[in-house]
Amino acid sequence: MTIQIAAFENPRSNSDTEASAIDLRKVSVRFTTDRGTVTALENIDLSVPIGGFLTLLGPSGCGKSTLLRVIADLIAPTSGNATVLGGSPSLARARRDIGFVFQDAALLPWRTALQNVALPLEVGGISRPGRRSPAELLALVGLSGWENAYPHELSGGMRQRVAIARALVNDPRLLLMDEPFGALDEITRDRLNEELLDVWASTGTTILFVTHSIYEAAFLAERVLLLAANPGRIKEIVPVSLPSPRRIALRETTEFTKLAGRLRAILETC
Ligand SMILES: Nc1ncnc2c1ncn2[C@@H]1O[C@H](COP(=O)(O)OP(=O)(O)O)[C@@H](O)[C@H]1O
Ligand SMILES: [Mg+2]
Structure with missing residues (x-):
């Protein structure tokens, strides 16, 4: 008799399809508007x-x-x-x-830097806390000491740093x-x-x-x-x-x- 041992799947890696983070095959995107059709991709x-x-x-x-x-x-x-x-x-x-960072940091003006970074942990259904806390992420992007500052107190570069920290809070892959x-x-x-x-x-x-x-x-x-x-x-x-x-x-x-x-x-x- 042969005993079959099922391979355990590690959810974080390495099936064939997962050798790539991204795989696009013949992806096309067309937009149809009043002015006609645009082939964006x-x-x-x-x-x-x-x-x-x-x-x-x-x-x-x-x-x-x-x-x-x-x-x-x-x-x-x-x-x-x-x-x-x-x-x-x-x-x-x-x-x-997936974490996303845009040209405009789009921070909530009534929340501090730390509260903005923590936001994705509070909204939506399932949340996945990352390895690093919001405070650790602010430190990672060079903003230790600025946890309690509001967006209007930060320069453009600092606001983008906050946006990056926020994008990292769920530990995106x-x-x-x-x-x-x-x-x-x-x-x-x-x-x-x-x-x-x-x-x-x-x-x-x-x-x-x-x-x-x-x-x-x-x-x-x-x-x-x-x-x-x-x-x-x-x-x-x-x-x-x-x-x-x-x-x-x-x-x-x-x-x-x-x-x-x-x-x-x-x-x-x-
Ligand atoms: N939602 C949309 N509706 C109609 N046309 C769009 C839309 N999004 C993008 N496009 C058109 O698709 C093309 C590619 O746009 P985009 O991806 O924004 O370009 P890029 O980011 O390289 O500047 C452009 O011609 C743009 O006008
Ligand atoms: Mg663009």
Whole structure:
């Protein structure tokens, strides 16, 4: 007699489908409006490994935000298939596996920094407390001592730090960032770029980051995805082999300048 021993499934890893954090197969999104039909995304095939850092770069209207929205289950593809962390985007969303950061921090003005970070733990049905408390997350983004400050007392950069801490409070396995530093001055943006890499290293979360900035795209990523517009499509995926840990001074190197030049040349054809 043979005894069959069922394999136990570890919910946090490693079935075949879960080798990737994100798997898009022929994903297309079309919007129909009074002005006609827009193909925001056409036949997108993309795979992002667990723990990866991908930046999305491309002209306005090439579908960057739409791509993040498909992954976050905010819109459904018109055709094709999206897999997030081994299941559907809606399952990932229901499990609170996804954190989202927008250009506007969108903090509640009547709540302190700490209360804003804690907000996702209070709303909705199931909540999944992360490994780090809201106070620890504020420390992680460099805001120790600012727990009780209100949004109007914080600079733009500090408000974005709060938004990042808030996005991390459920310990998401995937962090989607849509031009999060686009409205900040350059010095603040540089500093936050370095800090984000530290956050990435210490949390191990997979990050997809949308930007208009060639330098930001190159500095942060393991790979840069360049999108072209009308219809929104993948132009090229450029691997980045710059050394880690990365500090802003890296941008002065020949290696970095060459990479930025290459991205610019591709962008000009998008
Ligand atoms: N909800 C919507 N309804 C109609 N058209 C939309 C909608 N969202 C985006 N679009 C169109 O889809 C295209 C891609 O938009 P978007 O993903 O926002 O681009 P990006 O973020 O790269 O600037 C644009 O032409 C935009 O006008
Ligand atoms: Mg956008």
